[in-house]
Amino acid sequence: MGLGLAAVAAATAAAFVGLTVTTGPGGVGPKAFAVSHLPGDMVAIKVVNTKASADQMTRQLHGQGVNVSIQTVPTTPQLVGTWVMASFSGDVPESLSNSIAQQTHRYVATLEVPAVFAGHVTLYVGRTMRPGETPQVGGARNALAPGGLLFCDRLSGAKPAAAQEKLEAQGYTVHWADGARGLYTQEIAAPPAGSRVSAAFIFDFDRQDVSRPISNPHDVTVTVIDPNDRRYLPQLWLGFAPSQQTTPQTIDYSSCPA
Secondary structure, three states: OOOOOOOOOOOOOOOOEEEEEOOOOOOOOOOOEEEEEEOOOEEEEEEOOOOOOHHHHHHHHHHOOOOOEEEEEEEOHHHOOOEEEEEEOOOOOHHHHHHHHHHHHOOOOEEEEEOOOOOOEEEEEEEOOOOOOOOOEOOOOOOOOOOOOOHHHOOOOOOHHHHHHHHHHOOOEEEEEEHHHOHHHOEEOOOOOOOEEEEEEOOOEEOOEEEEEOOOOOEEEEEEEOOOOOOHHHHHOOOOOHHHOOOHHHOOOOOOOO
């Protein structure tokens, strides 16, 4: 499964409330998730640890009242700790399966689902490959999304020159891509005038052979696009859960160092 590019801009403003964290007693293993209750009878499930087994993860969510099953799959390094796939029984509402699919295609670290729904859902969490394994899911997430390698650099919506200065100061070689022509696949020599940063991708694996990780990648492909283009927001929100999609100026960076 390659990079998920489906994205729908859904600018909602739902605040995380009533944070509860699984504790791990009674044989349920190390804490795997933080479960937050959102307005509208929704819950947000954030991956915080992938060392628990799939059965332990399932029991932890059931203990929080979230009736889904968990499977873990080996992935390329940046996808560890993200939601990478989902499967559904036939009686799951189509609106729910579409919403979950859109989120997993963007490799979100926080997945948002209704607290109660018909049918059964199995969610797949990316985990570290064990010796002898190859990735079952290979791709690059938006490095500017929550949990991404560059999230705390606050570059979503930034001017390209400012992004280049900050990234080069960290030792990255910056490559530009024209978001109007297909995200990171259409590299360009320089950003167009008036464009803004919409996403960034760091390939931590050999793109010709996803089973070969790159331990310390130094290349970053930054996608730029005119903010008035209809494709701008869908790109900007790759990897953001629905309630995290507000405006570039109000992205919640409170988890980042001061």
